[in-house]
Amino acid sequence: MRPMSRSGSTVLGFALIAVLLLGGCATAPRATRTETTERTDAAAGQARALAAKASTLGGAERSAAEREIDRLLGEMDNATLARVAAELPAGDPLYNYAGRALLRRGLPLPRPFDRGEGWRFAAGAPAERDGYRPPARVAVLLPLSGELATPAAPVRDGFLAGYYGESRRRPEVQFYNTAAGGALAAYERAVADGSQLVIGPLGRDEVDALFSRGQLPVPVLALNRGNVRPPAGAASFSLSPEDEGSAAADYLHARGARRVLAIAGDDDGQRRAAQALRERLAERGGTVVAIVGEATADFAPFVAQNVDGVFLAVRGATARGVVPKLALAGLTGKPMAATSQLASGTGKAGEDRALDGIAFPTEAWWQRGVERMPTAAAAGALLPTARGPAARLFAFGHDAWLLAAYLEKLVNATDGAVEGATGTLRIDGFGYVLRTPAWSTFSNGVPVPLRGR
Structure with missing residues (x-):
């Protein structure tokens, strides 16, 4: 600390004398709490x-x-x-x-979550410096036959890509077919076989059935989100429409949007995304002035409601028809966000220029690459399950492996996060994996990473 100068001490002396003369022997008033603090x-x-x-x-x-x-x-x-x-x-x-x-909000915790006694991690070699410490034996529950085998295949292949991309100690992995006997029976077999972590099941009803049993003898990382909250020692990871709606609300809120118009299609996922946007925006002090259908002919009436942001839960081909109507109403100068479905049905730059400037969540794998994982282009050239619409599930499967490998860090650390193929992954105190996606936009009709997110 630098010594006070002579002129500074003189000023301080005059200030003290003034206080004594004006205040007499009265004590200084106690600081009062502000109305904001109260x-x-x-x-x-x-x-x-x-x-x-x-x-x-x-x-x-x-x-x-x-x-x-x-x-x-x-x-x-x-x-x-x-x-x-x-x-x-x-x-x-x-x-x-x-x-x-x-x-x-991407902020650290003051202390780890209060998770109780549910999570159990076997003793053994300490974690690597980056937190890598997979269990010795992992079970993966997937429908490897039947109708759900098609979406399960890219999840399986993405998991194996992450697994074999790791050069350090890897666990023994066993796959169990939930299409043969059901997920509950597969879980029991995995427990009997000595698994230390169970990944799956994939179906929402299967996840609910498993979580309804209460605390489980072996920890679970479910690959979907149902209606039953994860019991102690379990977590739920999904690429749900609700997550995208919530992420869009945070994106729009960060850009000053407080009164948002939502445009949603008719399918269940699109409606769920719009409802999640409404709920998250309300949490942040904003509002969704209306959720309207993609066939709405005239958006001019919403200008009078001071709309300052637009959300699109529609596919790209539909959005190309909606955007001109928004422009006609004078709403295209507002911040605009969409679900990942915006990229669906696109690929012709001349037509897709209508989508320029609309932000939509994408996989970090496609945008910036992921350590120990081939690029999206390289993986897609080798595996049908890593290209086209399946690529998203491939990235999801990779991140299921990543969560298993870093689970102890994610559960116990105050700043536990891992950079995955689908985004930045964290686990909240209720057992839900929180995913912060990468963001992209269209520029001259071509999807490009959105910088400065």
Whole structure:
């Protein structure tokens, strides 16, 4: 610390004399808490009460309570949210919600999640410097025959690409066919065979059936997200439409969009993405002014509702017809985001120029490559399961391997994250894998990485 100059000490002396003359013997007034701090503490208190109650609720009541918790936390800035999370005592039910909100913003946790006794990692050699420490024996539950064998094939091949791309110690891996006897029976066989981690199953109903059994004897990384929350010692990884809708809400919110118009197609995934956008934007203090169909003829009425962002849950060919109508209404100067379906049905630059400037989530593998994994072009040239629409499931399978290899780090670290083929992966306190995707856009009708995300 530098010594105070003579002129500085003189000024300080005059200031002290002025205080004594003006204030007499009165003590200085105590600093008062600002109204902002009081509102934040009130919101945190309300969220804590809801979190304590949520565990006793079920169905729609629990969902409503959790949406309100997320809304209360979503209105806090980063510094406030980090402070609130750090001040929560161990075991407080709000911590998992606050920690999840921090991870969604790419911020570190003040301490690891309160995960209880569910996760068990075998003793043995310590983790590598980067956190790599796979279990000794892994079971993979997939439908290797029947109707679901087609989507399962790229998942299997992506898993094996990641597995064989690793030169360090690898576990023994056994595949179990869930199409022969069901996922529950396959899980029991995997446990009896001495597996230390089970990856799968793939079907939503199968995941619900497995998770409904409560705490499981061997940890599970399910490859879908159902309606049953993962029990202690289990996690759920998916490429769900809800994740893309939530990611789009965060993207638009970061660009100042608070009143968003959503345009969705008729299929279930598109509607689910739009609903997830609505819920996440509400958590962040924004609103979806309307969710309208892709066949809407005139968007001019929404201009009067001060729309400042647009979301598209439609395929690329459909979007090419929607964008001119948005332009006619004067809405194309707003931030625009879409689901990954925007790239579906594209490939002709002359026609796809209509999509220029619309952001959509893509696999990090395609955009920047992934360590120890061949490029998307090289993999696609060798394997049919790594090109076209299947490439996304190939990347998903690769990341299932990556999660298995780095699971201990992801579960126990305050900054646990791994850069996967589908994006940056983290696991929240409820057992859900949070995926931050890479983003792309169209430029002159050609998909290009979106820099400065």
